[in-house]
Amino acid sequence: MKLSQLGERKIIKIFEREFDKRRCKNAVVGIGDDACVIKFGNKYLAVSTDAIYQKTHIPREMTPRQIGKFAVNVNLSDIAAMGAAPLGMVFSFGMPSNLDENFVAELSKGINKACREHKTCVFGGDTKEHGEIVIAGTAFGNVENKILTRSAAKAGDLICVTGSIGSAAAGFYCLTKNLDVKASGRLIKAALEPKARVREGILLGRYANACIDISDGLAFSLHEIAKASRVGFLVYEEKIPVDKNVKKVAELSGIPLREIAFHKGGDYELLFTISSRKFKRMKEEIGSDVAVIGEIKKRGKKILNISGETEELESRGYEAFVTKFLNLKSADIEAWKKRQCCGSLSRIRR
Amino acid sequence: MKLSQLGERKIIKIFEREFDKRRCKNAVVGIGDDACVIKFGNKYLAVSTDAIYQKTHIPREMTPRQIGKFAVNVNLSDIAAMGAAPLGMVFSFGMPSNLDENFVAELSKGINKACREHKTCVFGGDTKEHGEIVIAGTAFGNVENKILTRSAAKAGDLICVTGSIGSAAAGFYCLTKNLDVKASGRLIKAALEPKARVREGILLGRYANACIDISDGLAFSLHEIAKASRVGFLVYEEKIPVDKNVKKVAELSGIPLREIAFHKGGDYELLFTISSRKFKRMKEEIGSDVAVIGEIKKRGKKILNISGETEELESRGYEAFVTKFLNLKSADIEAWKKRQCCGSLSRIRR
Numbered sequence: 001m002k003l004s005q006l007g008e009r010k011i012i013k014i015f016e017r018e019f020d021k022r023r024c025k026n027a028v029v030g031i032g033d034d035a036c037v038i039k040f041g042n043k044y045l046a047v048s049t050d051a052i053y054q055k056t057h058i059p060r061e062m063t064p065r066q067i068g069k070f071a072v073n074v075n076l077s078d079i080a081a082m083g084a085a086p087l088g089m090v091f092s093f094g095m096p097s098n099l100d101e102n103f104v105a106e107l108s109k110g111i112n113k114a115c116r117e118h119k120t121c122v123f124g125g126d127t128k129e130h131g132e133i134v135i136a137g138t139a140f141g142n143v144e145n146k147i148l149t150r151s152a153a154k155a156g157d158l159i160c161v162t163g164s165i166g167s168a169a170a171g172f173y174c175l176t177k178n179l180d181v182k183a184s185g186r187l188i189k190a191a192l193e194p195k196a197r198v199r200e201g202i203l204l205g206r207y208a209n210a211c212i213d214i215s216d217g218l219a220f221s222l223h224e225i226a227k228a229s230r231v232g233f234l235v236y237e238e239k240i241p242v243d244k245n246v247k248k249v250a251e252l253s254g255i256p257l258r259e260i261a262f263h264k265g266g267d268y269e270l271l272f273t274i275s276s277r278k279f280k281r282m283k284e285e286i287g288s289d290v291a292v293i294g295e296i297k298k299r300g301k302k303i304l305n306i307s308g309e310t311e312e313l314e315s316r317g318y319e320a321f322v323t324k325f326l327n328l329k330s331a332d333i334e335a336w337k338k339r340q341c342c343g344s345l346s347r348i349r350r
Numbered sequence: 351m352k353l354s355q356l357g358e359r360k361i362i363k364i365f366e367r368e369f370d371k372r373r374c375k376n377a378v379v380g381i382g383d384d385a386c387v388i389k390f391g392n393k394y395l396a397v398s399t400d401a402i403y404q405k406t407h408i409p410r411e412m413t414p415r416q417i418g419k420f421a422v423n424v425n426l427s428d429i430a431a432m433g434a435a436p437l438g439m440v441f442s443f444g445m446p447s448n449l450d451e452n453f454v455a456e457l458s459k460g461i462n463k464a465c466r467e468h469k470t471c472v473f474g475g476d477t478k479e480h481g482e483i484v485i486a487g488t489a490f491g492n493v494e495n496k497i498l499t500r501s502a503a504k505a506g507d508l509i510c511v512t513g514s515i516g517s518a519a520a521g522f523y524c525l526t527k528n529l530d531v532k533a534s535g536r537l538i539k540a541a542l543e544p545k546a547r548v549r550e551g552i553l554l555g556r557y558a559n560a561c562i563d564i565s566d567g568l569a570f571s572l573h574e575i576a577k578a579s580r581v582g583f584l585v586y587e588e589k590i591p592v593d594k595n596v597k598k599v600a601e602l603s604g605i606p607l608r609e610i611a612f613h614k615g616g617d618y619e620l621l622f623t624i625s626s627r628k629f630k631r632m633k634e635e636i637g638s639d640v641a642v643i644g645e646i647k648k649r650g651k652k653i654l655n656i657s658g659e660t661e662e663l664e665s666r667g668y669e670a671f672v673t674k675f676l677n678l679k680s681a682d683i684e685a686w687k688k689r690q691c692c693g694s695l696s697r698i699r700r
Contacts, residue, residue: 001450001451002448002449002450002451003445003446003447003448003449003450003454003479004447006451008477008478010451011445011451012477014454015454015472015475015477017458018455018459018461018462019458019461019462019465019472020462020465020466020471023465023466023469023470023471024438024471024472024473026438027473030473030474031472031473031474031475033474035474036474038473038490040391040393040395040492041391041392041393042391042392043390045390045395047473047488048440049440049441049474049475049476049488050476051442051444051476051478051486053444053478053484055480056480057478087376088374088377088388090386090397090398090399090488092399092442092486094401094403094484095353097352097354098353098354099352099353100351100352101351101352101356101360101361104353104364104365105368108364108365108367108369109368111369112368112369112370115369115370115373116370116373119373121369121370121373121374121377122365122369122374122381123377123380123381123386123397124380124381124382124386124399125365125399126399126401127358127361127362127365128358128401128403128407129353129406130403130406131405131481131482134403134444134484134486136442136484136486138397138440138442138488140388140397142390
């Protein structure tokens with residue numbers, strides 16, 4: 001069967017079947033979570049690897065600096081979802097030989113800036129020639145408190161998310177559908193410059209039970225926690241934190257808001273579950289927007305919709321090989337070069 | 351300037367300039383060695399990342415199983431060169447959507463087999479769709495003894511290599527030039543199934559001073575040690591361990607033996623320097639072929655050639671972007687499929 005028929009999750013099942021886990025004596029958390037966790041000496045090391053490819057992950061509106069920041073943030077988001085503090089990263093770069101050295105310099109500046117924002121660094125890496133730009137990152141984190149897996153949610157836990165949902169997908173629609181939305185700059189920034197919830201992840205290590213990064217979509221992530229923790233959930237649609245401009249994008253584009261908020265993905269926010277008695281203390285300390293969107297139940301994967309009816313929530317989300325994220329146009333090196341590698345967000349808005 | 355004019359080493363210089371190393375507080379060894387070494391808790395973690403790309407690194411003669419083994423060994427070779435024992439690996443896979451699931455299964459079996467041979471495992475990874483096969487691996491190692499950098503060679507040290515040199519390049523010539531050499535199967539195996547010197551690297555951590563993996567070529571690696579350690583070297587050409595069939599390949603192909611042994615690369619062997627008083631003990635313990643090929647000098651980068659004359663040794667070796675390794679034909683998925691993903695070495699010899 002071709003991989004396009006199989007889909008990412010089933011491909012991962014092949015790896016799980018073939019790799020002999022018994023030799024991974026130091027692995028505390030292995031395949032199937034946001035990151036692996038390895039016991040090393042007297043400490044726990046979280047490790048996550050994620051690659052971005054020019055044609056499938058880098059919208060042509062992204063500047064080289066934004067690409068650099070993006071590569072850092074997608075990896076650190078997985079480290080944050082484990083409740084770990086970033087230690088550093090390594091990168092394996094693939095680059096076309098006709099690329100200009102300015103591109104490399106701008107990309108590096110973006111990587112360095114994002115590392116600085118998250119108080120981390122690049123330890124080293126590898127550079128090779130390749131037909132298109134590939135940035136394969138591996139991030140390391142130090143788990144100082146609890147390891148936040150997907151499998152530790154308990155019936156009765158509150159379900160929470162950081163930040164606001166659907167902004168990245170809405171931002172992409174602003175770019176690809178030329179929508180006239182007032183705050184499109186902010187939405188486009190959410191799409192092109194996502195920021196991992198690193199600080200929040202570290203703090204959640206002291207309070208949360210289960211945690212996951214929702215970049216593959218909110219619905220998919222809820223189902224992942226339910227499956228791994230062998231529990232159910234009830235989510236209140238009206239409690240989902242959605243920017244009013246995202247609602248405007250839904251109206252103008254004709255794409256249902258439920259679709260944008262639950263199934264499109266692209267938001268590098270954290271979904272977590274927490275005992276209700278710890279919620280208040282966490283909320284006081286976190287200093288960021290956190291919304292309670294539902295409750296972990298013994299069974300059922302339900303949503304209480306805006307009309308007050310309970311229905312099943314589909315687990316559908318972003319899946320590599322089977323779906324394409326918003327049919328983005330492929331990145332265009334020529335366009336970057338014309339913009340001299342570093343157009344600001346306002347200059348590239350169309 | 352385009353990257354093809356710049357070359358890999360100068361591209362790395364851009365990264366070195368832009369990345370703020372002061373934030374890498376835990377890094378004991380950073381950019382510029384075979385792997386980074388990070389102090390984590392009470393231990394030292396070696397980390398290396400290396401990607402292989404279908405069109406530039408995977409000869410079409412490689413079976414999917416061999417590709418899997420190759421991906422493991424190229425990464426573990428860098429860990430071995432630091433004197434570290436492998437802990438485990440993570441992989442970021444890029445795969446074309448029209449690839450068959452058998453390919454993934456065979457690739458996984460190859461990865462698993464190579465991990466077993468080196469007593470290590472895969473902790474986890476990431477799979478994405480990409481136009482061609484990309485396997486970006488990151489390997490972790492535990493440095494139990496000395497950290498073997500490139501910079502610790504001392505004047506008076508013996509210069510040694512493991513195994514035999516030039517076999518991989520000769521094997522590629524057997525494949526691409528259809529040479530009639532008796533032991534071509536062994537040479538082709540050296541090219542398509544290199545085996546990292548993991549066990550030797552761990553042992554050398556107790557004896558050697560400096561160490562480097564010679565996959566970019568023996569001459570280049572000698573110069574790297576000299577540059578990093580601020581020393582010189584004298585190498586005796588007649589002491590280089592070269593298989594007699596490699597000499598035959600040189601004769602038949604018309605490519606000078608010096609070129610094959612010193613400049614072509616592709617051998618995943620270790621080059622190391624060691625104090626002469628420790629040599630005997632190391633040799634007794636290592637249980638593999640080790641040859642003394644020269645001596646570290648205060649200055650000069652010289653070779654004593656077969657005619658007994660001393661000359662400068664060029665540092666030329668494999669460099670991404672600038673040179674191509676042997677102009678190998680690009681990998682051909684259709685050919686793999688016809689071979690049902692798992693042709694044996696004898697079946698694919700042409």
